[in-house]
Amino acid sequence: MTFRIAAAAFVSAVLVATGVSAQQVRSINSYGVSGLIDLPSAQMQPDAELTTSVTILSNRSGRGQIAFQLLPRVQAVFRYATLPNFLPDGSPQLSRTYDRSFDLRLQLLKERHNLPSVVLGLQDLGGTSIYAAEYIVATKSFGDFTVTGGIGWGRLGTRGGFSNPLSAISDRFDSRPNLVIGTGGTLQSSQLFRGDAALFGGVQYEWSDRLTLKAEYSSDAYVEEVQKGVIDIKTPLNFGLDYALRPGLRVGGHLLHGSEVGLTLQFALNLKKGAFGSGIDPQARPVTLRPARDLNPRVWDTAWTQDGITAPVARANLVADLGGEDLEVVATKIEGDRAEIHFRNGRFTTSAQAIGRAARHATAALPASVETIVLVPLNDLGIAGTAVVLRRSDLEALENAPDGTDEVLAVAGMIDAATLDRTGLFTEPDAFPRFRWSLGPYVSLSAFDPDNPARFDLGAQAYAAYEPVQGLLFEGAVRRRLVGNRDESTRTSISQLARVRTDSNLFAKTDGPFISHATANYLWRPGRNLYARVSGGLLEQQYGGVSGELLWKRERAPLAIGLEVNRVRQRDFDMRFGFQDLDATTAFVTGYLNHGNGFHSKLDVGQYLAGDKGATYELTREFSNGWSVSAYATKTNITSEQFGEGSFDRGIRIGVPFSWILGTQTQASSKLLIQPILRDGGARLNLGNRLYPMVRDQSSPKLTENWGRFWR
Known part of the structure; x- marks a missing residue:
């Protein structure tokens, strides 16, 4: 389970610590969204704002969030939380629960004149339901004061509840099914906006440009936590303050329910902005003008001796x-x-x-x-x-x-x-021939193991690539782990499917140098609008075999279609040259669509490593400075029970351009993958040199989208 959220948070911290975010963002609540203390507000972050935050409570609970302002009125949130003593008696992990959840917030109205801003929020959407809640909240500013009020369901309807006003539409809204803490991954549609509702509200006062004071009345009674002794509720009132250390970096302190104290640290950066403005590239040379020509109608002399060139x-x-x-x-x-x-x-x-x-x-x-x-x-x-x-x-x-x-x-x-x-x-x-090599560090991170939710390996990697003729590439990398604890995971797979990914922790136990990948690749143009690739060898850390791909992409067309077929065998756990008995065939038809304005869609339909068949959809928003944020989800023909915890595969990718950090042009970048759960269903190969990512930047419409840099 590759998980690099820690790296993303570190990068964010470094960047904001150096003052690269020039925009003061709104303070957030303990759930990582714009709000008061525990409660949300109807404010939104600036478009393309990426906010990472950590909240720690004195009862040993904690929450980490990544929130992204996908559109000016749409915000998505991923949350990873830990709670003590929350699972039922008899559970092998009684002392600690780790929970993953997603939120979606839609702004229905923007604040203007005498109208407040209004937001519809879905909290813990498709998660385990520990934090499940829905709300409609309004916020209005009056000078230095900002007032928030709303109505909530689920967790936010457990204190001072009253009959659901939506019952006027249908009796089905009268009651909410009992909270069943599940394995996550299924939309709890049977609970949405059902059961008792309750009112909540609060006020914040901007004492200065940096200091904001907050107070709120919470409609969350923390029912499950109180029953399990996680928290002692003495009052529905919460108080807190928020202090901006510098643009993009804030810290908040809270007094919750008269019994707990909390600390929230917030990092924010806007993916539209460059770290160093226009950059520090050398100035481009001017166009060299030719001498003025005689205007007589004679044909230009094209002899190569002209100009002596x-x-x-x-x-x-x-x-x-x-x-x-x-x-x-x-x-x-x-x-x-x-x-x-x-x-x-x-x-x-x-x-x-x-x-x-x-x-x-x-x-x-x-x-x-x-x-x-x-x-x-x-x-x-x-x-x-x-x-x-x-x-x-x-x-x-x-x-x-x-x-x-x-x-x-x-x-x-x-x-x-x-x-x-x-x-x-x-x-x-x-x-040609062309030879490249590099020697440097590598970091492998994994998370969501209940025994230790954050593991890492740090080591050295030697990479080499040899290109004897155009389009033919031999490349590979050897790694050696120096320090780390990924090899300490003792969890065994209980998958009902072929263990195509759930034995990943066994690969981390290799001792000594191992081969990350070693492949032969040939890429060529079979004809107009066509691109092709064949690859063979140790294709990735866990699989070796052969791979073929054909891509159709017409110039200026926003749509491209690809076909990929792979026949592979699982490698030995020592990741050298041996193989195990697990074979797999994967085949996909993929559609790529450039929506414009930086939005891209990708739809894969086909057969996955475990033999299950289905589709993966991924939506990506990209920025001209190289940043990208995407979310994907996979659904195949296996049941949620066969898939196991999480019900289906999904995740978030964040592309970090090194040029944004360094302030000068470089094509180096890193992909941070946040994958809440790694199972065998919906698993694909981690191939390098796939055609579309290499082709699209050098052809329209992506080429012309960035044409503004032509004279730079």
């Missing part, structure tokens, strides 16, 4: 000039008034910026006779997507135009690079 000289200039920008020239074709440049982008986070830099260097390196410049950006494995066709005269005329970026896009040609004639294409002698 011959084809070999031009190629050498291109290699040197683009190399200074970490743009590696792989192949060129320079004929008459046309030049074609194939290059790898090893630095810039967007293809548009790399194309813009390459175009300006081309104006300096090419002879004046060249009018048409065809730029073909390649991905890291040398596969081309879109070829961008530019007129040199347009570059000369539009570089300093007020709307130069949009005007260049309007006159640029976008064609599938597979349609280019490769006759006469000169491959640079230093382009």
